[in-house]
Amino acid sequence: MKTITTRQVALLSVLYLFSVNYLDISSKLSETARQHGYISYILSVLVTLFMIWVISRIIKRFSGRNVVSAMIERYPVMGRSIAILYMGFLLLVSAGEMRACVDFTSSSLLNKTPIVVIGLIIAATVVFIAQGGIRSLVGIAEIYTPIWFLILIMIVVTTWRDAEIRNLQPFFSFDWTGIFHGFWIIFSSVGELIVFPLILSGKHYKSKGGYAGLLISGLYLIVFMLMVQLVVGIPLSMKLMYPTYELVRQIQITDFMDRFDLLLVALWLPTVFGKLGFNIYLMANLLQIIIPGLSGRLMVAPLGALSYVCGIWFFRNPVQQINFNEELMLFAIVFEIAIPLLLFVALWPRKKRRLKPG
Amino acid sequence: MIESLTLMLLLIIYSLRRDWPLMRQKPKVNRWITYSLMGISLLILGYTTSGPIFYPTLWLQEVLRPLVPFR
Numbered sequence: 001m002k003t004i005t006t007r008q009v010a011l012l013s014v015l016y017l018f019s020v021n022y023l024d025i026s027s028k029l030s031e032t033a034r035q036h037g038y039i040s041y042i043l044s045v046l047v048t049l050f051m052i053w054v055i056s057r058i059i060k061r062f063s064g065r066n067v068v069s070a071m072i073e074r075y076p077v078m079g080r081s082i083a084i085l086y087m088g089f090l091l092l093v094s095a096g097e098m099r100a101c102v103d104f105t106s107s108s109l110l111n112k113t114p115i116v117v118i119g120l121i122i123a124a125t126v127v128f129i130a131q132g133g134i135r136s137l138v139g140i141a142e143i144y145t146p147i148w149f150l151i152l153i154m155i156v157v158t159t160w161r162d163a164e165i166r167n168l169q170p171f172f173s174f175d176w177t178g179i180f181h182g183f184w185i186i187f188s189s190v191g192e193l194i195v196f197p198l199i200l201s202g203k204h205y206k207s208k209g210g211y212a213g214l215l216i217s218g219l220y221l222i223v224f225m226l227m228v229q230l231v232v233g234i235p236l237s238m239k240l241m242y243p244t245y246e247l248v249r250q251i252q253i254t255d256f257m258d259r260f261d262l263l264l265v266a267l268w269l270p271t272v273f274g275k276l277g278f279n280i281y282l283m284a285n286l287l288q289i290i291i292p293g294l295s296g297r298l299m300v301a302p303l304g305a306l307s308y309v310c311g312i313w314f315f316r317n318p319v320q321q322i323n324f325n326e327e328l329m330l331f332a333i334v335f336e337i338a339i340p341l342l343l344f345v346a347l348w349p350r351k352k353r354r355l356k357p358g
Numbered sequence: 359m360i361e362s363l364t365l366m367l368l369l370i371i372y373s374l375r376r377d378w379p380l381m382r383q384k385p386k387v388n389r390w391i392t393y394s395l396m397g398i399s400l401l402i403l404g405y406t407t408s409g410p411i412f413y414p415t416l417w418l419q420e421v422l423r424p425l426v427p428f429r
Contacts, residue, residue: 032428116362116407124369181428293385301373302395305366309402316413324415327422 004138006209011141013193013213016278018148018220019271020097021189022244023104024322026228030237033182034175035168035229038222040182044190045218051336052214054344055197056207061349066201069289070347082339083290086195087283089335091310092328093192094279096321098122099311101272103318108245109265119308122273127304129277130284131297134204137281140274147267152220156227158251163230185325188332190218194340199282199289241318280304359407366403370396 004012029037055067062070068086072079102119110118129136193214197205228243231250237243249261281296283303288296315321374381374392381389405411 114361117365120362120365120369127373177428184426184428287391291387291391293387294391295380295384295388298377298381298384298388298392299395301370301377302392302399305370305399306395306402309366309399309406312406313402313411314413314415316416320413320416320419324419326426326428327415327419330422330425 004134004204004206006206006212008138008142009204009206009209010213010216011145012138012278013196013210014145014217014220015137015141015271015274016196017190017193017214017217018145019268019275020100021186022221022224023100024242024244024318025186025189025325026225026243027238027240028185028322028325029182029225030229030234030243032185033178034234035171036174036179037182037225037229039174039179040186041190041218041222041225043179043183044187045214047187047337048191048193048214049211051191051194051340052197052207052210054340055194056210058340058344058347059197059205059207061347066205066289067198067343067347068286069201071343072289074347080290083286086198086335086339087286087290089331090195090279090283090286091307092314092331094276094283094307095310095314096324096328097272097279097311098126098276098307099315099321100318101276102311103321104242104245105269107318108242109262116312119312122276123304123308125273126276126280127301129273130280130300130304133297134200134281137274137278140270140277144267144271144274148220148271151264151267152223155248155251156223159227159231159247162250163227164233165230167230167233168226184329188325188328188336190221191332191336194336195282198340199286276307280307283307359404362407363400363404366400370400 026037029040033040058067058070068079068083072083098119102115102122105118105122106113106115129140132139193210197207197210224244224247228237228247232240232243232246237246240246245261245265248264251260251264280300280303284296284299287299287303288294315324374396377392381392
């Protein structure tokens with residue numbers, strides 16, 4: 001398999017973090033951290049940056065091999081147990097994101113199409129993308145991530161006339177309880193990025209690309225959230241299911257381009273499919289490492305089917321799914337902080353014994 | 359219920375037909391895990407489209423709520 005470049009790793013990281021997370025989390029942040037939600041994002045990015053640094057240090061010890069296979073080689077039983085737990089965590093995350101995508105498409109775009117049909121179409125598309133491997137995911141990231149950078153600038157420019165600076169007032173009255181509550185809610189989404197270097201091998205992951213991707217997607221998320229709060233306002237964005245979609249609907253270019261938001265959604269949906277495909281690709285990769293002889297490519301379709309049905313089964317409705325972010329942070333503490341730190345210690349380089357002469 | 363199960367079954371059959379040449383070359387464990395995961399998916403879909411459903415995350419929310427510091 002050819003290696004991917006640092007720039008491609010950065011674009012993949014942006015695709016991984018940005019595509020689904022910006023959709024619905026702004027409402028919870030507006031509710032908890034209010035006008036200082038950007039500080040919650042900054043805290044999440046800083047903690048994730050540290051965890052990615054920890055994993056990058058582990059990867060450097062095992063050049064060319066990924067952390068999971070190194071873990072299984074050194075501790076076969078414990079390593080496999082931890083890998084199986086990560087499979088469960090990835091399945092939970094993947095199911096939630098697939099459900100979020102299906103719910104958004106059903107409620108905002110295709111109201112009359114049965115939700116099961118929408119879900120199956122999305123799942124099938126995502127499976128085809130994931131079966132293309134890392135190259136198809138990189139291709140999607142290389143095309144759509146720069147487009148979204150331009151769209152971000154366009155959204156800021158076109159909606160700035162509707163922005164009310166007083167929506168962010170008072171600027172310096174910080175409710176630290178609310179800010180940390182906001183951090184509690186969103187860290188599980190931002191910290192997901194650490195599974196990327198954990199599961200992909202050292203030659204497919206360049207740490208500089210990971211850092212750059214995290215910082216760029218953090219900036220995207222902060223700017224989008226600030227624009228939602230400036231244009232839509234905090235009281236309204238707290239009540240909306242998809243406040244960022246409402247922001248995009250405020251864009252008016254000319255009279256005849258009435259539904260400009262549909263064009264933007266058409267450019268956004270491939271990034272979501274890329275993210276969902278990436279989740280399934282990571283799960284297939286992980287399964288391939290756990291069970292010798294397994295082909296990751298063959299596991300993509302069954303894992304895609306499982307993610308889709310688990311998305312329907314795990315969550316009662318979209319509101320309950322967003323509220324579950326509070327408890328999801330407990331899983332994030334284990335899988336995104338505790339286990340990587342445990343691996344940093346457990347996979348410490350072994351001292352080579354020196355043979356005595358004679 | 360029948361429509362969603364039928365659609366899913368058709369997609370599964372299409373996927374298996376597409377992957378069959380590769381599955382024949384790989385070790386048998388690939389086939390068994392593929393069949394198991396597809397079967398489990400069909401069972402879960404059948405379960406979600408019939409009668410009252412037990413939602414795992416609802417149960418997890420009840421169990422883990424005391425550990426969440428912000429309420």
